[in-house]
Amino acid sequence: xxxxxxxxxxxxxxxxxxxxxxxxxxxxxxxxxxxxxxxxxxxxxxxxxxxxxxxxxxxxxxxxxxxxxxxxxxxxxxxxxxxxxxxxxxxxxxxxxxxxxxxxxxxxxxxxxxxxxxxxxxxxxxxxxxxxxxxxxxxxxxxxxxxxxxxxxxxxxxxxxxxxxxxxxxxxxxxxxxxxxxxxxxxxxxxxxxxxxxxxxxxxxxxxxxxxxxxxxxxxxxxxxxxxxxxxxxxxxxxxxxxxxxxxxxxxxxxxxxxxxxxxxxxxxxxxxxxxxxxxxxxxxxxxxxxxxxxxxx
DNA sequence: CTTCGTTCCTGTACGC
DNA sequence: TGCGTACAGGAACGAA
Numbered sequence: 622x623x624x625x626x627x628x629x630x631x632x633x634x635x636x637x638x639x640x641x642x643x644x645x646x647x648x649x650x651x652x653x654x655x656x657x658x659x660x661x662x663x664x665x666x667x668x669x670x671x672x673x674x675x676x677x678x679x680x681x682x683x684x685x686x687x688x689x690x691x692x693x694x695x696x697x698x699x700x701x702x703x704x705x706x707x708x709x710x711x712x713x714x715x716x717x718x719x720x721x722x723x724x725x726x727x728x729x730x731x732x733x734x735x736x737x738x739x740x741x742x743x744x745x746x747x748x749x750x751x752x753x754x755x756x757x758x759x760x761x762x763x764x765x766x767x768x769x770x771x772x773x774x775x776x777x778x779x780x781x782x783x784x785x786x787x788x789x790x791x792x793x794x795x796x797x798x799x800x801x802x803x804x805x806x807x808x809x810x811x812x813x814x815x816x817x818x819x820x821x822x823x824x825x826x827x828x829x830x831x832x833x834x835x836x837x838x839x840x841x842x843x844x845x846x847x848x849x850x851x852x853x854x855x856x857x858x859x860x861x862x863x864x865x866x867x868x869x870x871x872x873x874x875x876x877x878x879x880x881x882x883x884x885x886x887x888x889x890x891x892x893x894x895x896x897x898x899x900x901x902x903x904x905x906x907x908x909x910x911x912x913x914x915x916x917x918x919x
Numbered sequence: 920c921t922t923c924g925t926t927c928c929t930g931t932a933c934g935c
Numbered sequence: 936t937g938c939g940t941a942c943a944g945g946a947a948c949g950a951a
Contacts (some may be wrong), residue, residue: 636941744930745943747946859943898924902942902943921951923951925950927945929947934940935938
């Protein structure tokens with residue numbers, strides 16, 4: 622499942638291949654992958670063909686490429702990519718056979734290079750591609766469809782104090798808050814569970830009962846785990862995540878909680894558990910991450 | 920306003 | 936063997 626580290630690996634892999642390139646032809650093989658494209662703004666293919674990629678940016682799990690047209694048409698637009706659950710962006714030779722679950726093919730050409738395919742492959746179709754307008758947001762221009770998400774903890778515009786304050790104002794469980802992209806972006810199920818294991822916090826611990834110091838400590842663990850996962854090329858837990866060359870990351874071997882139910886906790890030796898929460902699995906140590914005794918409900 | 924449940928989608932892993 | 940079903944989950948959406 623691509624989360625911030627995996628999306629950043631993809632961004633970094635795409636940057637040298639697409640920055641300054643021009644989209645020569647675009648093929649949409651499955652229109653369901655364009656569900657976040659607003660057709661009233663124009664045809665997806667028409668908006669892209671002939672456009673130059675100025676740069677490639679990321680916030681949280683969103684990727685986008687600001688575009689420029691020689692005619693000035695569509696300037697201020699960006700190609701926005703979200704990988705969802707199973708999305709991949711692959712760089713392929715133009716004559717390579719179609720990948721399974723290929724949804725969109727963009728043929729790019731560098732100023733002095735041969736054409737290269739940028740392929741959007743997505744088994745479960747929770748991901749999407751769209752051409753969207755850029756609007757003023759946190760730290761500069763962001764796609765309109767990503768303007769509601771908060772900065773991610775690895776970017777300079779993330780405000781630690783504001784996060785701690787906002788987190789403690791919430792009246793919900795800590796994991797639900799970590800997964801709320803409007804509060805802090807980039808965290809998904811894997812890194813939420815890993816961060817909470819490191820912070821020794823139960824996933825349903827009430828946010829309004831956290832001390833500011835504990836909230837700050839948790840944020841430190843979030844940064845550590847995201848940074849380490851990025852350094853190891855991301856987590857390829859179910860083989861859905863690979864980099865632009867189709868290679869898996871190594872962080873799966875460093876997971877302490879996610880997917881390790883039934884195994885011994887690396888810290889205390891207790892048997893790790895998995896419980897269903899928010900329609901997804903939560904992995905935790907029942908000894909290290911106890912739910913504090915609930916204050917009597919009146 | 921905030922909080923939370925539902926829905927989208929397909930491949931895989933099961934039980935019978 | 937084959938069929939049906941549960942499960943994996945990011946984010947938009949609507950309800951309360």
